[in-house]
Amino acid sequence: MFVLVNLKAYPCDPVAVANAAEAVATEHDSDVAVAPQAAQIQSVTETGVETWAQHVSPVEHGSHTGSTLAESTADAGAVGTLLNHSEHRLKLADIDASLDAAERAGLSTVVCANNPDQIAAVAALGPDAVAVEPPELIGTGTPVSQADPDIVRDAVAAAERVDPAVDVYCGAGISTGDDVAAAEELGADGVLLASGVAKADDPRAALESLVEY
Amino acid sequence: MFVLVNLKAYPCDPVAVANAAEAVATEHDSDVAVAPQAAQIQSVTETGVETWAQHVSPVEHGSHTGSTLAESTADAGAVGTLLNHSEHRLKLADIDASLDAAERAGLSTVVCANNPDQIAAVAALGPDAVAVEPPELIGTGTPVSQADPDIVRDAVAAAERVDPAVDVYCGAGISTGDDVAAAEELGADGVLLASGVAKADDPRAALESLVEY
């Protein structure tokens, strides 16, 4: 199970979380990545942890002020990017163009969506993975696997039907190893989480409980 | 005259331009800053050059994925930020909130606008500076000071009327020292430029011609 920790715009120390993630990943031979603010990608990368962007813009090199060029995140050390997170919804045409941008820059991609129909839609655009995150559960501490397991099952089935090569991650409300185990049980290939680690008093302990499921 | 070099999403080497800018600023005792992609702020800062963000989001610490938190750019080394560039227009309420965010993070601010009425509008929000950039001249190589000097004069007068403490910069089409001198003549306190330096074969020579006006 892939564990992607989204630091959002939280007031945590991104390097401290990154160090914890890197230690846990190494010790447990787990696949853990951290997605900081774009301006912190370089310092997070320097910890050795797998680093992701939270978003890349649907642009190529050129006159685009204030965008997040996919290549600039890759140059800083990112190896993947989230797209269309519920806190940063994109136009459909821009999801498509941002996927092109990410591929051009060699970034892996996870496109978020909030129900099985939308999961089918984004799977049709050929990302590496999709993540189902019912907006009403984000940040609640109630895992989607518990609150509405059918959404995960239906998302897995929807992605499978459209493109079996697309992985499915499960987001919203994940905070314990049991939540990770439940997500895996439902067919997910990974989990997205944020506050459960980024706001934890002890991010390393939080991560350990996640990977020791 | 303040010289702010916006690297946009150009395929230039941001560190090379930053080194050139730092050398020219030191040698000529000039005020030169460089605004790279957010993901390159840290590496540009490490050259010692004054570093700016191209944009900051109107958010505080919290659940905001894919935003550009003002504090994150300051943590990476930025000391100022552009806002409302013609390639990244903002809602009026967001310019206001982004100015609050920048102030909170200790960043200087330049708000762009494309005519004297809009300059008066953004000056009323209390930024450190405003920049008049008629969109039709951006990237043309024809300086606004030449194409339409009245726009600069009227922008200076408009900002002065609303808030005399607000500096006025002049953008669009600046590429030579003569353009900088003309902007100063018209009452501007600085210039914004991009392709004239970022796309130059020799960015250092381009910057020297700008500061030796």
Next chain:
Amino acid sequence: MFVLVNLKAYPCDPVAVANAAEAVATEHDSDVAVAPQAAQIQSVTETGVETWAQHVSPVEHGSHTGSTLAESTADAGAVGTLLNHSEHRLKLADIDASLDAAERAGLSTVVCANNPDQIAAVAALGPDAVAVEPPELIGTGTPVSQADPDIVRDAVAAAERVDPAVDVYCGAGISTGDDVAAAEELGADGVLLASGVAKADDPRAALESLVEY
């Protein structure tokens, strides 16, 4: 005092509210207008009431699908338009262009904003009027004149300083004649309201209480 009733996307009968508004305006020789959905402008106009648009797009005639062309609302009978309502915030450059569009189509304009600084900003763009609506009070039933009278006073002063020809309206929480009187006392030239009339069991009685202040 001008009374502008914004019907938003409420499930009320726009023609019934319009008839009530027209009757009250005639009987009390008051200045009352109704702003329905664009698709209802024609039927509302047919009641004889002064009819406003809730928004017009910053476009001219041309290839703009799904826009609200200023001329199309005028052709249907609108004589004015709201702009930049807190439920439909616009980019600064688009407020400017939408004001041009409204002027071109002969529509009066009220630009909303949520604090005195933003009121100064929009007044600088030359609208007929501005409306101060602190977002936190919209729909609360607590009038801004009571919750925070200084915001209204400061908004009136800010607009006066920038352009004395610009009227100032007061929105958010207006529901009674006392609220209208208080707004007038604070220097406002009119009021914007919505739920107080549109959701009233008896819109005519609600309007009468407003104009008989």
Next chain:
Amino acid sequence: MFVLVNLKAYPCDPVAVANAAEAVATEHDSDVAVAPQAAQIQSVTETGVETWAQHVSPVEHGSHTGSTLAESTADAGAVGTLLNHSEHRLKLADIDASLDAAERAGLSTVVCANNPDQIAAVAALGPDAVAVEPPELIGTGTPVSQADPDIVRDAVAAAERVDPAVDVYCGAGISTGDDVAAAEELGADGVLLASGVAKADDPRAALESLVEY
């Protein structure tokens, strides 16, 4: 073949085009509809022609100023709506919510997209129809069926694969009956066009040539 004439924000007389469309539809027993600005839906409906909206917002009844409530277009007489036109791109989540809104209001739906991958994506959201409109061909007079027939074939195949119940329309560059015949040949169930009729000197003649293919 369904023929949907999008009047965009063109300076044509919407009622004149609607009368022409209604006459041609009746005379040739063809399926012709007209999509005017929201403010003209009522007057276009009064001609008897099948009337569509150019867009509906992803909102329900409530506090949404300046939106286009699906119910308001239906109340004015619309029986269908375009969504996600290349001139009005929507966020993926908003396409989904606007489809819900349209269904709630009893409107038929056509979701636009600009390539086969995006066609598969929007087909997964369950609209009545999708329309493939390569942006580079819109308004050119060069029909997609001629410029790039594979796009139409691939779009038809993509929609079929995702949901065989979804019709496929063909847009961009349609102006003659031959273009309609070519679209049908490639598997399309209808055509979208705009300038070919709305800007024609004789809209009725233009429509006749389209339905007499």
